Amino acid sequence: MRTLAKASLLAMTLALSSAAVWADDASPVGLWKNIDDVSGKPKALIRITESNGVLQGKLEKLFRAPEQDQNPKCDKCEGANKDQPILGLMFMWGLKKDGDEYNGGEILDPDNGKVYRSKMVLVEGGKKLKVRGYIGMPMLGRSQTWLRQE
16 A cells, blocks of 8 residues: 555656646746847846746846946946846846736837837747837837857
């Protein structure tokens, strides 16, 4: 009887851990590498977290050329973000699940200090994330593809 209980517990643990792996790919929560929509080169690593059903993103690492400032500040930002280090900056916030997409949030472009409306959608089984920043209507903006890192 003990063996049956242990086997059942093991089977349940495996099933739950498999579901957890699947759930990770079904959610944007995790570490992402963003690819610049202009240059096509990696730009940063972004950590997306969730709190009470709302997503936010923080810049964890920048991919910069050796001659560039390796610890830049958000000198074009306004308000509380003015002159704050870009590394560690919460630059994306307020995104909520809406069907297959995440909408209703905002995203800050540290290069120009502007805040845009934002939406995103997981593609390719959760391995990629299409992120769009826009003004007014989603068709008036730009998109990036981010690649899941973990």
